[in-house]
Amino acid sequence: MIQARLRSVFDTIERICQKIGRDPRDIVLVGATKYSSESDIRDAIEGGMTHIGESKVQAAREKFSQLQDVLPRVTKHMIGHLQTNKVKTALELFDMIQSVDSVKLIREIEKQAARSQRAKIDILLEVNISGEAQKFGIEKGNLFTLVEEVQMCQRIRLLGLMTMAPLSDDQGIIRQCFRSLKDVSEEINDHFCIEDKVEMRYLSMGMTHDYEIALEEGANMLRIGSAIFG
Numbered sequence: 001m002i003q004a005r006l007r008s009v010f011d012t013i014e015r016i017c018q019k020i021g022r023d024p025r026d027i028v029l030v031g032a033t034k035y036s037s038e039s040d041i042r043d044a045i046e047g048g049m050t051h052i053g054e055s056k057v058q059a060a061r062e063k064f065s066q067l068q069d070v071l072p073r074v075t076k077h078m079i080g081h082l083q084t085n086k087v088k089t090a091l092e093l094f095d096m097i098q099s100v101d102s103v104k105l106i107r108e109i110e111k112q113a114a115r116s117q118r119a120k121i122d123i124l125l126e127v128n129i130s131g132e133a134q135k136f137g138i139e140k141g142n143l144f145t146l147v148e149e150v151q152m153c154q155r156i157r158l159l160g161l162m163t164m165a166p167l168s169d170d171q172g173i174i175r176q177c178f179r180s181l182k183d184v185s186e187e188i189n190d191h192f193c194i195e196d197k198v199e200m201r202y203l204s205m206g207m208t209h210d211y212e213i214a215l216e217e218g219a220n221m222l223r224i225g226s227a228i229f230g
Contacts, residue, residue, distance in 0.1 A: 002040055003047030005228050006031075010048075013222075016215045027215070028202070030077050032225030034059070038066040040229050045070045053098070053223050055080025060093050079162075079223055081136045084108040091116060098124040098162045098204055098223075101138045106149045106156065113155040120155060124162040124204055127184065129177045132166060140184060147192050160202030160221070161185050165210050174210050178217035181205055 009029065017024040030053040033041050041052060041063060052074050054060035060078070064071060078094040081101075087108045090097060100106060100123045113121050125146050128137030138146055150158045161184065165177040185200045192198045204221035206214025211222045 002043045002229060005230065006044055006047045006049060009224060009227050012212065013215065016212055020216055022215070026220055028221040030079065030204075030221060030223045031228050032079060032207070032223045033063065033229070034080070034225060036063075036225075036229040038063050042067060042070055044228060045073055049074070049228075051075045051077060053077040053079035054094075057082070057086040057089050057093065061089065064093060077223075088112045088116070091118060091121060096122045096124070096159070099126045099136065100124065100146070101126045101128075101136055103146060103149050106146060106153065110153045110156055118155060120157050122157050122159050123150075124160045124202060125158065126162045127181060129163045129181050129184075130166045130173075135164065137163065140180070143184060143188075144191070147188055147198060150198060151192065153197075157196065158198045160200050160204060161188075162202075162204035162221075164207070165205070165214075167209070171213060174213050175217055178205050178214050178219065182218040 013027050014024040028051055030051040031044050031049045032053045034055040076094045078090050078097040078099060080099060082090055082097060082099050082105060084105055091112050109121060126137040127143060128135050128139055150156050161181055163181045165174040168174055182203060185203055189200045202221045203219050204223060206219045206222045208224050208227040211224055214222065
């Protein structure tokens with residue numbers, strides 16, 4: 001069942017990309033495993049999923065410990081809110097941290113990367129593009145401050161931006177949020193792009209309920225949970 005759902009998502013991505021003139025091979029599908037069991041994750045990996053995203057450090061540690069034989073096949077993303085006291089463990093578990101949203105967190109990641117002698121850690125900056133008070137993420141107006149902080153780091157590589165659109169039935173609102181993040185990404189590319197330090201390679205936006213819109217608005221990284229895992 002999980003592999004059939006995964007195939008359906010891949011097929012949808014391919015269909016939309018064909019419609020809008022994009023290459024589906026350029027799209028990174030991250031399976032969001034927050035509510036998934038170890039066996040479900042294994043099934044998805046066996047079905048061709050090459051990126052997984054977990055929302056909590058402790059949950060990742062427990063699940064990953066049971067998946068050691070298949071983990072080398074996948075890139076592991078931290079996609080949930082990350083507290084500074086969990087950074088050390090997160091760096092042991094994940095290849096990319098998508099949810100960086102403060103100068104304090106950037107500095108802690110840099111410090112812990114140095115302590116563990118990790119040469120590079122890839123991050124995305126989480127942007128609260130909709131301005132909703134209940135959401136994590138940096139406000140758009142303060143985003144450049146975080147980019148400038150990354151520029152001063154030795155071990156952090158910024159590879160793009162991440163956001164969540166509002167849970168809304170108004171596709172116009174959702175579409176505008178995604179469009180706005182793309183605009184900000186282009187601004188950063190114009191002002192800050194530095195080889196090996198800042199590169200707007202990824203726009204991580206779009207989840208089960210809105211990933212088709214996200215693709216149409218330029219997303220090349222999707223975080224999809226229930227459409228795959230039920």
